[in-house]
């Protein structure tokens with residue numbers, strides 16, 4: 602293989618970099634400013650980006666030797682994908698790299714809400730030494746998850762990863778997905794002995810039967826869960842959204858939290874990122890995180906590995 606030069610303009614994890622270097626690729630991680638790319642990128646056969654660097658039509662036109670545009674992560678909003686593909690340039694991303702990390706964060710939110718941990722973590726530093734007994738009373742009466750039903754809306758990579766975790770907690774799992782009828786869930790370590798076959802069910806069934814509902818759908822263009830769907834849920838349901846801001850209508854959520862219909866919610870994504878509504882941020886029954894579902898060291902390493910494998914395969918063809 603003659604020398605192939607790749608520009609990792611937004612960085613690449615060390616593991617992915619060394620996998621590529623072992624295969625003979627030259628990886629340049631010096632960041633080139635967006636305005637300098639039309640002059641400097643033509644020296645490379647590929648560019649690896651995250652969300653910062655834009656690869657638009659005009660840049661693509663300047664780089665006739667470009668073979669691949671690789672995005673570490675999922676969204677391809679910063680790349681003119683169709684135009685690149687029309688020029689014979691491969692566009693790849695790493696949709697599977699962060700699934701386990703997102704699922705773990707979701708489960709953390711479920712535990713937070715079920716045991717009032719988000720509230721006690723706020724209150725203990727303030728009055729844990731003066732009002733201990735009062736706080737103990739306030740945060741008693743939590744929910745044991747064993748035996749409860751988890752409803753998963755969107756049974757793709759993250760939905761199934763969450764299902765595997767929840768099985769370990771002894772939860773019963775039901776899922777809805779218009780494109781998946783049946784899925785096999787093994788244990789988290791891939792242990793096939795505990796494998797179960799799960800048939801998806803209609804949305805109504807998930808809404809009616811679940812004690813906890815978590816969304817793992819792609820962008821839907823509008824809320825999937827609004828007032829009408831919440832009304833169909835069990836009283837005291839826990840709702841989690843780590844999919845897309847707005848997949849749960851935030852004003853419907855606030856209303857149902859205030860009536861007690863929804864016991865609590867966990868949100869990693871918001872309608873108005875990066876300035877979520879202050880009513881959402883200050884609500885005592887919402888456990889919050891700033892869109893960090895996929896932001897772990899392991900997910901970053903996985904992104905590098907998935908990118909490296911895909912790039913190696915592409916140039917081997």
Ligand code: NAD
Pocket residue numbers: 675696699700703754755756757758759760777778779780781817818819820821825843844845869870892893894895896
């Ligand atoms: P995926 O494509 O593997 O799974 C999504 C599933 O949703 C698919 O199986 C699809 O058939 C199903 N689906 C589509 N429309 C549906 C509907 N109306 N009702 C029920 N199911 C429906 O995607 P994934 O990797 O599991 O990611 C899921 C979501 O998680 C995406 O929105 C993604 O943006 C988000 N995400 C969030 C973070 C984070 O940091 N919080 C990180 C990565 C991904």
